[in-house]
Amino acid sequence: DAKTTQPNSMESNEEEPVHLPCNHSTISGTDYIHWYRQLPSQGPEYVIHGLTSNVNNRMASLAIAEDRKSSTLILHRATLRDAAVYYCILRASGSARQLTFGSGTQLTVLP
Amino acid sequence: EAGVAQSPRYKIIEKRQSVAFWCNPISGHATLYWYQQILGQGPKLLIQFQNNGVVDDSQLPKDRFSAERLKGVDSTLKIQPAKLEDSAVYLCASSLEAGGTGELFFGEGSRLTVL
Numbered sequence: 533d534a535k536t537t538q539p540n541s542m543e544s545n546e547e548e549p550v551h552l553p554c555n556h557s558t559i560s561g562t563d564y565i566h567w568y569r570q571l572p573s574q575g576p577e578y579v580i581h582g583l584t585s586n587v588n589n590r591m592a593s594l595a596i597a598e599d600r601k602s603s604t605l606i607l608h609r610a611t612l613r614d615a616a617v618y619y620c621i622l623r624a625s626g627s628a629r630q631l632t633f634g635s636g637t638q639l640t641v642l643p
Numbered sequence: 644e645a646g647v648a649q650s651p652r653y654k655i656i657e658k659r660q661s662v663a664f665w666c667n668p669i670s671g672h673a674t675l676y677w678y679q680q681i682l683g684q685g686p687k688l689l690i691q692f693q694n695n696g697v698v699d700d701s702q703l704p705k706d707r708f709s710a711e712r713l714k715g716v717d718s719t720l721k722i723q724p725a726k727l728e729d730s731a732v733y734l735c736a737s738s739l740e741a742g743g744t745g746e747l748f749f750g751e752g753s754r755l756t757v758l
Binding site for chain 1: 647676678684685686687688691699734736746747748749750751752
């Protein structure tokens with residue numbers, strides 16, 4: 533699986549936007565970019581995924597660079613409940629391959 | 644819709660004892676995964692089932708870990724005998740399809756402490 537690189541930790545103020553970066557310079561053409569997050573004492577939960585175009589859902593937005601070698605997860609207005617570890621994961625479409633988690637980014641939201 | 648159910652939530656055992664974890668995936672989900680998450684690390688896949696067949700168990704320590712998914716629904720993960728380094732959270736996940744963009748749904752996990 534292609535590797536992703538994320539900062540170990542980030543801080544944000546409550547009610548401000550948060551941009552979580554992810555580098556994936558070895559991404560292949562069939563790799564989707566998935567984001568999951570893990571709240572304290574819970575299992576990971578799906579946030580968003582995309583292939584080439586930017587994506588929006590009720591939780592977040594995903595901005596994908598034109599060359600697809602990096603992406604950014606955007607939380608438009610951070611709340612204290614968004615404090616979690618955020619994982620950026622590449623997953624090939626059409627295969628039975630599982631999600632391979634890295635270390636993720638620990639997001640701290642300050643009141 | 645009910646989520647992925649796991650039990651027990653917590654288990655404390657002594658090394659060399661055995662333990663079993665149970666998972667009930669979301670109804671209709673064909674694929675089931677067991678992940679191990681050691682404190683401070685991301686989850687690591689142990690085994691993936693498609694219905695009741697094993698798709699990938701390359702990272703399962705088969706000398707002490709075993710898993711089964713009878714009738715393609717519930718699954719059990721067993722550790723026998725346990726070692727100190729098995730202390731971790733064991734996460735079960737399920738998805739409707741085997742790969743591609745299928746979203747994984749995780750349970751809350753079973754936290755194992757080996758003394």
